[in-house]
Amino acid sequence: MRSNKENISVTVLAVDITRMYGFHGNHPLDFLRITMATPRLIAPAKRLLEQGFKFGTFPIQSYSSFEANIDFEIRFMVDSDVVGCCWIELPARKYRVREERNTGEIDPHHPTKASLCQYEVDVGWTDLISHPAEGEWQRIAPLRVLSFDIECAGRKGVFPEAGVDPVIQIASMVQRQGRKSPSSAPSSPCSPVPASWAHSCSASPRRDSYCRYWEERAAGDELKERGMKWAEFVRTVDPDIITGYNIQNFDLPYLLNRAATLKVNMFPYLGRVRGIKSVIRDSSFQSKQMGRRENKAVNMEGRVQFDLLQVLLRDYKLRSYTLNAVSFHFLQEQKEDVQHSIITDLQNGNEQTRRRLAVYCLKDAYLPLRLLQKLMCVINYMEMARVTGVPLTYLLSRGQQIKVVSQLLRQAMKQGLVMPVVKTEGGEDYTGATVIEPEKGYYSMPITTLDFSSLYPSIMMAHNLCYTTLLQKGAAEKLGLSPEDFIRTPTGDYFVKSSVRKGLLPEILENLLSARKRAKAELKKETDPFKKQVLDGRQLALKISANSVYGFTGAQVGKLPCLEISQSVTGFGRQMIEQTKQLVESRYTIENGYQANSKVIYGDTDSVMVKVGVSTVKEAMDLGKEAAEWVSSHFVQPIKLEFEKVYYPYLLINKKRYAGLYFSSSPDTHDKMDCKGIETVRRDNCPLVANLINTCLQKILIDRDPQGAVEHAKEVISDLLCNRIDISQLVITKELTRSAQEYAGKQAHVELAERMRKRDAGSAPNLGDRVPYVIIKAAKGVAAYMKSEDPIYVLENNIPIDTQYYLEQQLSKPLLRIFEPILGESKAESVLLKGDHTRCKTVLTSRVGGLMAFAQKRSTCIGCKAVLKTDTAVCDFCKKRESELYQKEISHLSSLEERFSRLWTQCQRCQGSLHEDVLCTSRDCPIFYMRKKVQKDLDDQEKLVSRFGW
Numbered sequence: 001m002r003s004n005k006e007n008i009s010v011t012v013l014a015v016d017i018t019r020m021y022g023f024h025g026n027h028p029l030d031f032l033r034i035t036m037a038t039p040r041l042i043a044p045a046k047r048l049l050e051q052g053f054k055f056g057t058f059p060i061q062s063y064s065s066f067e068a069n070i071d072f073e074i075r076f077m078v079d080s081d082v083v084g085c086c087w088i089e090l091p092a093r094k095y096r097v098r099e100e101r102n103t104g105e106i107d108p109h110h111p112t113k114a115s116l117c118q119y120e121v122d123v124g125w126t127d128l129i130s131h132p133a134e135g136e137w138q139r140i141a142p143l144r145v146l147s148f149d150i151e152c153a154g155r156k157g158v159f160p161e162a163g164v165d166p167v168i169q170i171a172s173m174v175q176r177q178g179r180k181s182p183s184s185a186p187s188s189p190c191s192p193v194p195a196s197w198a199h200s201c202s203a204s205p206r207r208d209s210y211c212r213y214w215e216e217r218a219a220g221d222e223l224k225e226r227g228m229k230w231a232e233f234v235r236t237v238d239p240d241i242i243t244g245y246n247i248q249n250f251d252l253p254y255l256l257n258r259a260a261t262l263k264v265n266m267f268p269y270l271g272r273v274r275g276i277k278s279v280i281r282d283s284s285f286q287s288k289q290m291g292r293r294e295n296k297a298v299n300m301e302g303r304v305q306f307d308l309l310q311v312l313l314r315d316y317k318l319r320s321y322t323l324n325a326v327s328f329h330f331l332q333e334q335k336e337d338v339q340h341s342i343i344t345d346l347q348n349g350n351e352q353t354r355r356r357l358a359v360y361c362l363k364d365a366y367l368p369l370r371l372l373q374k375l376m377c378v379i380n381y382m383e384m385a386r387v388t389g390v391p392l393t394y395l396l397s398r399g400q401q402i403k404v405v406s407q408l409l410r411q412a413m414k415q416g417l418v419m420p421v422v423k424t425e426g427g428e429d430y431t432g433a434t435v436i437e438p439e440k441g442y443y444s445m446p447i448t449t450l451d452f453s454s455l456y457p458s459i460m461m462a463h464n465l466c467y468t469t470l471l472q473k474g475a476a477e478k479l480g481l482s483p484e485d486f487i488r489t490p491t492g493d494y495f496v497k498s499s500v501r502k503g504l505l506p507e508i509l510e511n512l513l514s515a516r517k518r519a520k521a522e523l524k525k526e527t528d529p530f531k532k533q534v535l536d537g538r539q540l541a542l543k544i545s546a547n548s549v550y551g552f553t554g555a556q557v558g559k560l561p562c563l564e565i566s567q568s569v570t571g572f573g574r575q576m577i578e579q580t581k582q583l584v585e586s587r588y589t590i591e592n593g594y595q596a597n598s599k600v601i602y603g604d605t606d607s608v609m610v611k612v613g614v615s616t617v618k619e620a621m622d623l624g625k626e627a628a629e630w631v632s633s634h635f636v637q638p639i640k641l642e643f644e645k646v647y648y649p650y651l652l653i654n655k656k657r658y659a660g661l662y663f664s665s666s667p668d669t670h671d672k673m674d675c676k677g678i679e680t681v682r683r684d685n686c687p688l689v690a691n692l693i694n695t696c697l698q699k700i701l702i703d704r705d706p707q708g709a710v711e712h713a714k715e716v717i718s719d720l721l722c723n724r725i726d727i728s729q730l731v732i733t734k735e736l737t738r739s740a741q742e743y744a745g746k747q748a749h750v751e752l753a754e755r756m757r758k759r760d761a762g763s764a765p766n767l768g769d770r771v772p773y774v775i776i777k778a779a780k781g782v783a784a785y786m787k788s789e790d791p792i793y794v795l796e797n798n799i800p801i802d803t804q805y806y807l808e809q810q811l812s813k814p815l816l817r818i819f820e821p822i823l824g825e826s827k828a829e830s831v832l833l834k835g836d837h838t839r840c841k842t843v844l845t846s847r848v849g850g851l852m853a854f855a856q857k858r859s860t861c862i863g864c865k866a867v868l869k870t871d872t873a874v875c876d877f878c879k880k881r882e883s884e885l886y887q888k889e890i891s892h893l894s895s896l897e898e899r900f901s902r903l904w905t906q907c908q909r910c911q912g913s914l915h916e917d918v919l920c921t922s923r924d925c926p927i928f929y930m931r932k933k934v935q936k937d938l939d940d941q942e943k944l945v946s947r948f949g950w
């Protein structure tokens with residue numbers, strides 16, 4: 001085929017006619033299946049077909065194309081019935097092994113094998129047998145996982161640049177998936193690092209091993225050779241999975257750029273296929289869940305890059321995503337956070353300091369491995385790949401839609417259907433669910449919660465909602481369907497029943513939900529609390545995948561939007577929640593012999609919170625189970641209302657904001673304190689808010705002592721206003737994003753980042769970092785975003801904190817919210833924010849030290865604070881008490897010393913070495929700020945004591 005207009009030749013291998021069903025209607029249509037020689041040709045061919053073209057002088061009309069916008073990996077996997085991470089069998093005699101024959105060829109670039117794999121075979125793709133992950137095919141292969149981390153020599157004040165700053169260390173660790181720990185790695189992080197680590201790349205290829213190299217002191221050819229070493233190491237270890245922390249956007253691109261700078265030409269061949277160079281591409285990714293992210297992508301054929309940071313960004317909402325904070329969160333362990341400026345010094349020091357750096361660097365490679373294992377990432381992601389059919393890498397690089405497409409294509413193929421290519425335009429794509437108006441208050445009686453199991457998926461299954469079952473206007477008559485053959489949805493759309501034709505979407509959903517059921521069953525069996533959490537994460541991921549099938553039909557900028565489906569789903573949902581409320585309230589009444597008239601006090605989307613009027617959790621549970629079953633019987637299978645939990649007591653603040661003690665299995669012990677939409681988890685508040693709200697809720701819910709909670713809140717407010725709160729409690733962190741920068745000049749963290757860059761560009765936060773700051777006192781009228789300051793800078797320079805800001809802008813709203821249902825609206829404010837406790841009599845400025853530096857310039861008497869003319873410790877009047885005063889100050893000094901050494905030990909323990917200086921500068925660690933603060937106090941106190949001259 002040749003197009004005159006575009007002047008490209010398109011190689012068509014085959015055109016066959018197949019009879020297939022369109023997505024609407026029951027009559028098969030003729031389709032042309034066009035097979036192209038290479039994937040690259042598909043897009044131009046599609047364009048030609050859609051535009052129409054001239055064949056010679058003969059005009060060809062335009063056609064609409066089907067399935068011409070499918071990722072090639074997905075296309076292949078669907079056609080060959082292969083799902084992500086499944087086992088594939090090569091039947092005997094159908095394949096030919098490629099031997100690495102000795103042909104006398106010396107040139108290593110002319111191998112007989114095209115890849116670095118142990119086995120390489122030729123086999124026809126139609127001969128592959130793929131095995132669904134069942135029975136023995138559920139096992140996971142012993143994958144080799146390589147984790148690595150690089151350390152660059154930093155220049156003071158600048159972020160490392162690959163064109164200038166050498167890579168001084170690369171730590172690598174290899175682990176077999178499923179094994180406990182990397183076998184030749186140190187069993188504990190404090191065991192000595194053997195000297196042989198230096199250049200041990202070749203020591204034990206294929207076995208668990210580690211390596212490092214450094215550029216330093218090498219030059220010319222030697223430097224090139226060392227640069228090569230790591231790439232060689234990777235090729236010899238031949239990992240299936242490569243991991244680390246932020247390797248995708250930092251380590252890998254840096255290494256490739258550095259290698260290019262050094263002209264180490266053989267470096268960028270990191271994949272399994274010989275001769276394919278790894279290059280860096282920019283990619284951006286956008287999703288509803290994650291927002292917009294700019295990423296770098298490095299190709300590495302045959303290996304999966306599984307950057308732990310990317311996993312965590314997707315799966316966990318955390319206050320901070322530094323490796324340090326993350327390790328502490330999940331492993332209760334931190335790494336030593338060495339400041340960039342120190343790294344070069346350590347490197348240029350001696351064997352000892354380099355060893356030091358090695359330990360530090362190695363831990364950065366080790367922690368991602370441990371986290372991957374602890375969070376069961378590989379297993380859970382593989383399960384997801386197997387269920388949804390996409391390659392493992394898609395789960396980290398793509399959104400929810402591709403998973404639905406993959407499943408949809410598979411089901412469509414089974415039924416002989418082809419998927420249309422739909423041009424989509426943006427538009428409203430949200431139809432809301434019902435929220436039952438909350439009856440706010442503090443309930444000191446059990447509240448039963450009933451919730452539909454997988455509501456939207458089960459609606460789609462129950463009513464057979466699908467693209468292929470939707471009846472266009474007037475289609476029912478045209479097709480001669482009888483009224484029993486189809487249903488009318490609450491939005492007035494018509495769908496045929498499964499007796500006429502079973503939908504694809506219900507089929508997909510059954511599949512996903514049965515995987516969720518399995519995960520839930522496993523979760524139930526598990527006793528280890530952490531594993532329970534992880535398994536809960538797995539069932540939740542499957543739940544989200546199931547719900548995203550609904551989302552797919554409603555996404556206007558999607559591959560195949562269909563508002564008739566998505567709106568019918570929410571329409572049914574709204575109807576059902578209303579019906580549930582009526583059913584419950586009409587049956588559970590005194591009239592019908594129950595203890596009280598039940599009342600639905602709140603409900604959201606698919607759940608109702610019922611005050612059933614019983615006094616024990618046990619009764620509330622029993623009644624809940626009975627009610628759930630009874631209500632379920634009013635709905636079409638598989639729609640099922642479930643007893644979910646009892647809250648006792650329950651604090652209902654507003655829509656989507658509540659807290660309660662959560663009982664789900666045992667009526668005697670609560671599972672947890674459940675807080676929804678309350679500042680206990682919000683990340684952009686300072687820890688003081690979360691801690692205070694949390695403690696208050698504990699007092700209210702667990703101790704059932706609302707008055708005690710009020711007293712506690714007042715105490716903390718008083719501490720805050722009198723400067724008795726530790727600065728670590730006041731640190732707010734916000735992520736520095738591109739969009740935040742675009743609103744330049746308006747936000748505290750953006751402003752601060754800018755100011756810090758002017759002070760020292762190297763240590764200033766970068767795009768994507770979370771910026772920690774505190775709000776400091778300033779003249780009246782200065783905007784809050786100008787009052788942000790680096791906590792360390794505040795500590796070091798004795799800058800006073802704006803405590804009013806913390807009370808008014810941080811604490812007051814969340815506090816009032818939880819106390820209003822208890823104290824009443826007007827009283828809450830006067831009790832909490834207006835009382836005596838808000839008038840601080842003894843402002844301990846010296847604690848934060850704002851005025852202290854000032855005062856020391858004109859020295860005052862340590863006894864009575866009278867201004868001194870001479871440089872002595874006390875005034876004439878206090879002279880007689882001098883010894884006593886000295887004793888007092890000395891004892892204060894020693895208590896500070898003790899506190900400091902306690903914190904110091906804590907930091908040493910955390911970094912895992914007892915005989916080294918603590919270098920940790922982790923800004924995510926409260927201990928770090930406390931240590932800094934005490935150090936400062938200690939210095940001041942030493943100065944003060946020295947004034948006695950004794």
Ligand code: TTP
Nearest residue numbers: 451452453454455456457543544547550605606
């Ligand atoms: P849920 O009750 O949270 O979810 P569920 O009913 O699907 O699952 P479970 O068995 O755990 O109760 O939410 C109700 C509906 O809200 C859900 O069916 C679809 C919609 N929803 C989404 O569309 N996306 C989501 O991420 C969530 C959580 C819900």
Ligand code: MN
Nearest residue numbers: 451452453454
């Ligand atoms: Mn539900």
Ligand code: MN
Nearest residue numbers: 451605606607
């Ligand atoms: Mn729900």
